[in-house]
Amino acid sequence: MAGWEHFSHGSDIGVRGFGHTVEEAFEQAALALTAIVADVSRIGQVETVEVHCDAPDLELLLVSWLNAIIYEMAVRTMLFSKFLVVMSGCSLTGTLVGEEVDLERHRVAVEAKGATVTALRVVHNHDGQWVAQCVVDV
Amino acid sequence: MRVPGIIYAGEQLIEDMDEKVREQLTNVATLPGIRRAAYAMPDAHWGYGFPIGGVAAFDPDEGGVISAGGVGFDISCGVRALHTGLTVDQMEPRRIELADALFRSVPAGVGSTGTIRLNEKEMDEMLCGGANWAIARGYGSPEDLERIEESGCASGAKPECVSHEAKKRQAREMGTLGSGNHYLEIQRVAEVFDSATAAAFGLQLNDIVVSIHCGSRGLGHQVGTDYLKAMVIEGHRPIPDRELACAPIYSELGQHYVGAMRAATNCALANRQIITHLVRNAFREVVPGAKLALLYDVSHNTCKIERHTVNGASRELFVHRKGATRAFGPGHSDLPPSLRAVGQPVLIGGTMGTESYVLVGTGESEDLAFSSACHGAGRSMSRTQAAKKWQGRKLIDELHEKGVLIRTRSFRGVAEEAPGAYKDVNAVAEAAEHAKLARRVVRLVPLICVKG
Numbered sequence: 071m072a073g074w075e076h077f078s079h080g081s082d083i084g085v086r087g088f089g090h091t092v093e094e095a096f097e098q099a100a101l102a103l104t105a106i107v108a109d110v111s112r113i114g115q116v117e118t119v120e121v122h123c124d125a126p127d128l129e130l131l132l133v134s135w136l137n138a139i140i141y142e143m144a145v146r147t148m149l150f151s152k153f154l155v156v157m158s159g160c161s162l163t164g165t166l167v168g169e170e171v172d173l174e175r176h177r178v179a180v181e182a183k184g185a186t187v188t189a190l191r192v193v194h195n196h197d198g199q200w201v202a203q204c205v206v207d208v
Numbered sequence: 209m210r211v212p213g214i215i216y217a218g219e220q221l222i223e224d225m226d227e228k229v230r231e232q233l234t235n236v237a238t239l240p241g242i243r244r245a246a247y248a249m250p251d252a253h254w255g256y257g258f259p260i261g262g263v264a265a266f267d268p269d270e271g272g273v274i275s276a277g278g279v280g281f282d283i284s285c286g287v288r289a290l291h292t293g294l295t296v297d298q299m300e301p302r303r304i305e306l307a308d309a310l311f312r313s314v315p316a317g318v319g320s321t322g323t324i325r326l327n328e329k330e331m332d333e334m335l336c337g338g339a340n341w342a343i344a345r346g347y348g349s350p351e352d353l354e355r356i357e358e359s360g361c362a363s364g365a366k367p368e369c370v371s372h373e374a375k376k377r378q379a380r381e382m383g384t385l386g387s388g389n390h391y392l393e394i395q396r397v398a399e400v401f402d403s404a405t406a407a408a409f410g411l412q413l414n415d416i417v418v419s420i421h422c423g424s425r426g427l428g429h430q431v432g433t434d435y436l437k438a439m440v441i442e443g444h445r446p447i448p449d450r451e452l453a454c455a456p457i458y459s460e461l462g463q464h465y466v467g468a469m470r471a472a473t474n475c476a477l478a479n480r481q482i483i484t485h486l487v488r489n490a491f492r493e494v495v496p497g498a499k500l501a502l503l504y505d506v507s508h509n510t511c512k513i514e515r516h517t518v519n520g521a522s523r524e525l526f527v528h529r530k531g532a533t534r535a536f537g538p539g540h541s542d543l544p545p546s547l548r549a550v551g552q553p554v555l556i557g558g559t560m561g562t563e564s565y566v567l568v569g570t571g572e573s574e575d576l577a578f579s580s581a582c583h584g585a586g587r588s589m590s591r592t593q594a595a596k597k598w599q600g601r602k603l604i605d606e607l608h609e610k611g612v613l614i615r616t617r618s619f620r621g622v623a624e625e626a627p628g629a630y631k632d633v634n635a636v637a638e639a640a641e642h643a644k645l646a647r648r649v650v651r652l653v654p655l656i657c658v659k660g
Contacts, residue, residue, distance in 0.1 A: 078590035080226050080254030081389075106591075107318060126441055129450075137433050144377045144426050147319045171319035178318040179595070179620035180387045183281040183429040187440055187450045188256050207256070207281040207429075208388050208591070 071199075074102035077189070079205045084189055085136070086203035092128065092192065093155040095200035096135055096162070100153040103136050103185070106206060107143065108176040113151035116169040123162045128192040131160050132202050136185035139166060140206075143182070147171050183207040209237040216577065216643040217250040221635055224588065228254035229261075235452055236264050241272025243518045243525060247577040249532050250639035251586035251631060256280070257451035260531035263580040265516065267523055268457035274465055275454035276439055278528040279511050281432035282386075283469055284362075284476035285423030286507035287555040287583075288484065289566065292416040292491065293499035296396050299416050299655075303613065306394065306494045307656040311615035313490040314392055314483055315384040316660040318618070322383035324482065331375050332367040334382075335427075338474030339505075342481035352484070354544040355502035356477060357534065358512075365474050366467025370427065371434050374468075377426030378475065383482035387621060387660035389584075390422040391557075392487065395564060395652035405568050405649045408550040409503060417652055418500065419564060420483050421557045422660075423509065424476035431472045435465045457526055469511060480505060503566075504553040508533045508583035516578050527578050535569035535581040535646045554646045556637055557584040560614060560657040561607045561627035565637040567646035581646035585633035594629035595620060607657075616659040625659060 072094050077084035083106050087098030104110050119142050123134040135155070143149060150168030157163075171178065188205040195201060213233035215222060229252045236246040236258055243265050252261030257277035266272030292299070299306065315322050326334060334341045339360030343350060353360040385392060397415045400406045411417070424431075439453035442461055455462035484502070491498040511528045518525070527534075536543055536552040543552055554567035562585065573579045589597070600619025603626055607614055616622050640646050 076592045078592060080228065080590075081260060081587045083591050125437075130437065130440060133437065137437075140433075141373060141377065141430070144429075145379070147321070147380075173317060173319065173617045177620055178618050179624055180591070180618075181318045184433040184436075186256050186277070186281075187436065187453065190450065205256070207432075 072098055074098040076102060079189070082205055082207050084203060084205045086201060089200050092200045092202070093157050095202040096132060096155045097153040099132065099136065099202045100139055103139060103182060103206060104150060106182055106208060107180065108149050108178045110151050112176050113149045114169040115152050115167040117148065119146065119166045121164045121166065125160050127160060129190050131162055132192050133185045133187060133190065133204060135162055135164060136206065138164065140182045140184060142166060149176055180208045209234060211237050211242050211245045213237045213246045215248040215252065216639065216645060218635060218639040218642065221250050221639055225252060226254045229259045232257065232259040233262065236262065239273055239452065239454060241266040241270045243267050247580065249580065249582040251582040251584055251636045253586045255530055257453065258528065258530045261582060261586060262530045263528065263532045263577050265525040265527040265578050266457065267525055272457050272526060273454035274457050274462050274511055274526055275452065275528065276432055276435040276465060277451060277453060278530050279469060280509035280530050281429050282423035282509055283428035283431060283472035284507040285509045286476065286505060287557050288420045288480045288505040289503040289555050290418040290484065290500045291410050291503055292418060294416045294495060296414045296416060299495060302494050303655060306490070307613045307615050309490040309494045310392060310487065310656065311658050313486045314658060316658055317616070318387050320384050321380035324382040325379065326382065334478050335367040335370060335471035335474050336365050337361055338477035339481040342478045347482045347485035352481065352502045354546065356505040357507060360477055362470040362473040364467065365470035367471050369464040369468040370431055370471050374427045374430035374434065377430045381425040382479060383486060384425060385422045385483065385660045386425055389559065389625060390660045391560060392658040393419045393654045394656035395419055395654050397650050398653040399651040401648040401650065405550050409553055409566065409649060411566065411650050417503065418487055419557065420480055422479060422483065424472045425479055427475045428472040431468045435468060473507065473510065476507065504555060506533050506555050529580055531583050532580045533583045534579060535573050536579050537569045537571040537573055554581050556582060556633065558633040559585060559625055559627050559630045560654060560659060561610065561612050562630065563633055564652040565633065566649045566652065567637065567640060568649050569646055570644050572644040573646060576643065576645055582636050582640050585630040585636055587629055588631045589629040591624040594626050595623045598623040598626040612654050613656045614659060622659060
């Protein structure tokens with residue numbers, strides 16, 4: 071089953087995405103990231119942004135993916151509520167769909183500074199589910 | 209472990225301390241070139257490879273390393289305090305007006321942007337000049353520089369080692385406070401512990417002080433992101449060791465990071481200088497007589513070259529302080545003449561609704577922890593738990609009843625930063641004093657808090 075959750079970290083927040091595929095787990099982790107910043111259900115899907123990331127392994131690819139989203143949020147002052155990931159080995163093309171930040175409507179809480187390698191895991195569990203997680207510095 | 213791990217804290221703080229602090233401190237103590245010990249301050253908690261509230265010094269001539277995680281994502285995040293020259297009675301009649309003026313004047317919160325736009329050349333000049341650059345552009349006066357670490361400018365900054373992405377992220381963020389635990393507070397001196405040192409700092413009971421807590425904004429965050437990744441890839445460390453990603457100081461990557469980190473430090477110093485200018489403008493509008501001289505500016509996410517004695521020999525070390533404050537004692541040659549006799553002001557931030565402290569560096573701190581002390585309260589509860597436990601609107605009303613005016617654009621942000629989600633800053637300051645890391649000078653209570 072696809073889904074996401076947050077987990078506790080001393081001063082920041084951990085993001086965890088689940089999915090049938092690694093791509094789905096990455097998409098869900100991206101939703102968990104957005105949910106740190108704002109209320110995902112209130113973010114409209116008006117504009118599309120495409121990002122590309124490469125990394126030596128899947129764990130670092132997750133960090134690169136989340137950092138690419140943080141970067142786009144920062145430079146475009148946008149929030150995204152829909153993510154599509156296509157992967158080929160350790161290369162990723164992601165589509166982010168969202169809209170410009172509206173502090174009140176989106177119930178914005180805090181900005182994300184960067185995804186870290188703390189509590190970083192991308193694993194294919196024995197029940198067939200993919201899990202992708204790390205801590206995000208806020 | 210190459211050196212011991214040492215935690216300074218009271219019994220209760222140690223009992224409540226995350227087990228991860230011990231684990232991370234142990235790991236840091238294994239890194240090449242580390243000298244004397246890996247230290248944790250009384251407010252230490254789980255960080256990124258290095259504990260937050262951690263201090264570690266490395267000798268470049270002994271294979272010493274530099275770590276992006278050991279500095280943190282918000283490079284040179286710190287606290288700046290200003291005297292207003294006002295007492296509480298002089299400010300009180302204008303408090304609401306002042307809160308509104310500060311909230312209008314200083315951009316705060318997610319997506320907030322400043323009015324300053326820098327072209328490529330100006331961006332590089334800012335990254336080399338720090339607070340000096342800001343003052344040359346009219347944001348403050350040259351007298352401010354004496355009260356900033358390294359006179360307001362980290363030398364050896366290399367803007368060419370800062371990525372295009374990092375510069376782009378900063379394009380609209382000069383002079384902004386940010387979000388999370390960053391704040392702008394108007395505080396009252398509520399208790400004086402050491403009247404002679406307080407007088408030397410220009411503080412007395414019921415004085416009004418301004419505190420600004422923020423860092424290097426998007427540029428620093430991106431520098432941290434870029435170099436953490438580079439250090440992980442180049443270090444070829446297995447998971448979960450990757451958190452300790454670092455580079456030999458004398459390696460190409462190490463030198464690039466040092467240059468980029470110093471540029472980000474200058475970005476933080478310029479940012480706090482611009483915010484100071486905006487605060488002065490707001491005061492001028494509401495309380496024209498206020499002076500707003502700088503008390504001090506300290507960074508608590510840093511790696512600085514300092515000379516320390518190790519095994520009887522004077523060595524030049526790269527001292528990482530992640531969530532820890534430099535705390536030079538009396539007589540230190542790096543202190544400005546006006547502070548040399550008493551020691552360095554150590555600014556300890558609380559959270560809205562709770563106390564902050566001004567401490568002073570001690571002579572003993574050099575031997576105890578390379579002249580370092582704590583930086584704040586540190587969280588005791590995660591953001592997720594805090595957001596479930598408190599409601600922002602209600603919290604603002606409760607704080608209002610207690611005499612603290614909150615100005616924010618994010619109720620959820622306020623809930624996540626609830627005073628109850630932090631450790632007791634009083635216990636942290638007391639522990640720092642008992643350990644002789646620094647001595648309490650005054651306790652400050654908030655009257656106005658602008659939250660990002």
